[in-house]
Amino acid sequence: MSLLTKYGPDSRIVAGGHSLIPMMKLRLAQPQALIDINDLTDLARISVEDGTLCVGAMVRHADLLASAVAGEHFPIFHDAEKVVADPVVRNRGTVGGSLCQADPSEDLSAAFAAVRGEAVIEGPGGRRVVPIREFFTGPYQTVVGENELLVQLRVPISSSASAYQKVERRAGDWAVAAAGAELRIEGTQLVSVGIGLTALGAPNFHAPEAEEYLLAGPAVDERFAEAGRIAARHCNPVADQRGPADYKRHLAEVLTVRALRRARTRWHGNNHQEEG
Ligand SMILES: Cc1cc2nc3c(=O)[nH]c(=O)nc-3n(C[C@H](O)[C@H](O)[C@H](O)COP(=O)(O)OP(=O)(O)OC[C@H]3O[C@@H](n4cnc5c(N)ncnc54)[C@H](O)[C@@H]3O)c2cc1C
CATH class of the missing domain: 3.30.465.10 (Uridine Diphospho-n-acetylenolpyruvylglucosamine Reductase; domain 3)
Structure with missing residues (x-):
């Protein structure tokens, strides 16, 4: 911590270096000092x-x-x-x-x-x-x-189930789009749900309107489909080499639904209940 105070804004922490070093090579980052934290085994x-x-x-x-x-x-x-x-x-x-x-x-x-x-x-x-x-x-x-x-x-940690779904152009690539979901079901009702989105321009990587829509309703496909549409509307994807914005928005919808369904399957699997 004292090194951070000593070198201040001219320094950068280096952990694995997989993002920082490429940025330094491109001169997008030009720190005067590198603070290696690899010895902080705690x-x-x-x-x-x-x-x-x-x-x-x-x-x-x-x-x-x-x-x-x-x-x-x-x-x-x-x-x-x-x-x-x-x-x-x-x-x-x-x-x-x-x-x-x-x-x-x-x-x-x-x-x-x-x-x-x-x-x-x-x-x-x-x-x-x-x-x-x-x-x-x-x-x-x-x-x-x-x-x-x-x-x-x-x-x-609470009783929940979760899943993550990603579309990438080839194995190991960054996401064209991806969605994660965590949920908890009581009876047939969703009592807790979280939806995360990446590469889609979703503010703070989540989809609050879709979560709000789903909460306290039954965990059924029709509602998941509507939540997917709401999540897609929440996104602001940009066109780039990974695809046009419309395609990414479509992926936001599809991947949100897939993540929710996968999480629901896991929930029922963990709790030995039949799907509602
Ligand atoms: C070829 C390639 C493919 C990749 N594909 C993907 C992918 O598909 N999906 C994906 O999510 N990521 C991907 N990444 C990104 C990869 O996950 C990150 O580069 C890596 O995890 C960054 O961690 P690092 O420890 O190397 O960070 P560093 O490069 O060491 O640091 C990154 C930044 O965080 C700061 N920092 C690091 N640790 C701390 C800390 N504890 N406190 C404060 N600041 C800190 C550094 O100062 C720096 O600014 C890819 C990277 C590469 C090189």
Whole structure:
């Protein structure tokens, strides 16, 4: 922390380096000092504390993918990590680096938004906790200050099921579009739901109107379809080499529905109930 204070805005933290080093090569980042946090082994742990899944900022993508405890409670992370880049990137790239890079097509941003995770940020003034849905302030921008460090991601564990669906042009590529969902069902009613979206220009990587629509109604296909349409309307995709905006908006609808249905199937599988 003292190094951050000493070098201030001229410095950059380096975790896995998979985003920062390419940016330096392109002269998009020109830090005067690099602060390597790879020795902070305390930040490389995944644990459950007081009913909360805690993922250290230095946890590598590959470790989150392999984590039994994360996969048990939040299969959405397993789904998402399986399709983040390739093994080379996953072996070095970190969860914290991904979120701090705040790329608008980042997979974990949507996954953490779906499950309403929290970011623990440490700085000279101590620790603060920020809901991940308030963590991003724009493309490549977050609430983490110049002399602060993201230290941990937290997700309260409740009985839920989750899933992540992504369309990519080829294996290992960034998302053309992707959606994640987390839900809880009582009887036939949805009593809790989160929808995360990435590469779609959805503010803060989530779809609040679709969540609101679904809540307290039955978890049936017709309502999922309408939620998909609402989520698509919430998005502001841009045309690029991965496809035209209309195609991406269509994907927003289809992938939202697929993520919801997959999460519902898991819910019923976990709870040995028949589908409503
Ligand atoms: C070829 C390739 C393909 C990729 N494909 C995908 C993909 O399909 N999906 C996807 O989601 N991502 C993809 N990525 C992005 C990849 O996930 C990120 O590059 C990587 O996870 C970033 O983590 P890092 O530890 O390497 O971060 P770094 O490059 O070390 O850091 C990134 C930024 O975050 C800051 N930072 C890092 N850690 C902290 C911290 N703890 N606190 C505060 N600031 C911090 C750094 O200063 C820097 O500004 C791809 C990357 C590559 C190179």
